[in-house]
Amino acid sequence: MVGKIGPALDALTRRITARKGDDPESSYTAKLLSDGREKCAKKLGEEGVEAALAGAKGDRKELVAESADVFYHLAVLLEANGASFDDVADELDRRAGVSGIAEKASRKRR
Numbered sequence: 001m002v003g004k005i006g007p008a009l010d011a012l013t014r015r016i017t018a019r020k021g022d023d024p025e026s027s028y029t030a031k032l033l034s035d036g037r038e039k040c041a042k043k044l045g046e047e048g049v050e051a052a053l054a055g056a057k058g059d060r061k062e063l064v065a066e067s068a069d070v071f072y073h074l075a076v077l078l079e080a081n082g083a084s085f086d087d088v089a090d091e092l093d094r095r096a097g098v099s100g101i102a103e104k105a106s107r108k109r110r
């Protein structure tokens with residue numbers, strides 16, 4: 001099965017970019033972006049904690065909903081910092097094939 005998250009994140013990114021500069025009264029994204037990156041970061045932190053709590057209690061439905069909130073707020077925070085999911089994808093690709101254990105050990109040697 002071809003994954004659906006890439007196209008979904010692309011479409012979400014396009015919607016967020018299109019909202020930039022819109023009236024904050026009519027767009028939550030425009031409101032967040034006009035409030036500044038610290039507000040965007042605060043919202044991502046809140047949604048991350050909510051997703052973690054849903055996962056910890058084993059609530060699959062809530063975890064899925066909260067995860068969508070996390071992706072949305074991460075997309076807004078990336079936009080607020082001039083970054084994108086493509087940048088994140090490049091970083092993930094860079095890490096492919098490097099074990100997390102080996103990477104941690106290499107950091108300790110530095």
Ligand SMILES: N=c1c2ncn([C@@H]3O[C@H](COP(=O)(O)OP(=O)(O)OP(=O)(O)O)[C@@H](O)[C@H]3O)c2ncn1[C@@H]1O[C@H](COP(=O)(O)O)[C@@H](O)[C@H]1O
Binds near residue numbers: 012015027068069072
């Ligand atoms: N995916 C989302 C999305 N996920 C969550 N949210 C909003 O994020 C907010 C967070 O929920 P909270 O309960 O924390 O809201 P709150 O307490 O009112 O927030 P604050 O007062 O703290 O800012 C809610 O208003 C949600 O509706 C989203 N808002 C927008 N999108 C996407 O962005 C697109 C553009 O939306 P607008 O910018 O609103 O047109 C939409 O078509 C969607 O694709």
